[in-house]
Amino acid sequence: MATSPADPLTLEVVELIGTVVARYHQEYEEAAAAHALTGAQARVLGLLTLEPTPMRKIATKLRCEPSNVTGIIDRLETRGLVERRPDPADRRVKVAAPTAEGLATARRLRESLRFAREPLGELTDVERTLLRDLLKRMLGEDAQV
Amino acid sequence: MATSPADPLTLEVVELIGTVVARYHQEYEEAAAAHALTGAQARVLGLLTLEPTPMRKIATKLRCEPSNVTGIIDRLETRGLVERRPDPADRRVKVAAPTAEGLATARRLRESLRFAREPLGELTDVERTLLRDLLKRMLGEDAQV
């Protein structure tokens, strides 16, 4: 507690972060909608492009109940963007994996996410490095998604 | 376009911002849930504590359709946190305003939002000032919510 909750500087930074969060979300949803995806569908598809993932693990990463994942994958599968594969090692497990079309959609989606790339263009390399280090320290050692 | 999309430093900062966004949202939803509110309800209640607001204007600020606001205000009103007031100047307009209990709930909610206040405690005043200025430049002149 080095800082009082009412510290004006801290409150200003908190508000700025709130603005960043709002803008980020807005752009993400818009980019997803431009590909006829919901935000949740886009997030899951993005996850799967990193690595085909069992249903249960998707739920853990999304911090939601496993029953929700069933529906999201259902809808992505209906669209031909994802498929369920059996796990040879454990027949209870179903591994969700992107199709070729799913990979292509995810790539286009990623490229359309201008946010934080365009605004960062306003900064110099030195400033970006500074920002990176400040965010890292703010997030602590465990700064993984 | 001063920066290539593939610039590793930029990508790292984008990822860090993504982490901040994810953590911020998670904490916001948890804080809202701790007060038996959904995220949308908490956001609207927070808005109204700044200023009683016509339904239409709430929709604009939330960037959603006016029909959605009806439901959100309905639920807040049922809980006794918000009330609809007629606008003397235009009888079509209904102004949503927080009740005394709504104001108290909003204040407790605000105080429970530790995010970005606690992590910022890791930084010195100089660093916080630096972070503020970088975020401001990143967001541009129109850095309003």
Add this chain to the structure above:
DNA sequence: TATTGTTATACTCTATAACTATA
């Protein structure tokens, strides 16, 4: 005629609980 708010409808996301098939 245009605008404000509401209703009706449909879809998605969400959690909870019960179910199945495996382990």
Add this chain to the structure above:
DNA sequence: TATAGTTATAGAGTATAACAATA
């Protein structure tokens, strides 16, 4: 027994379209 995934159910947020009251 325990675990992975699903189904059923209900509540909430969302958009669209049609509507009543008012401007």
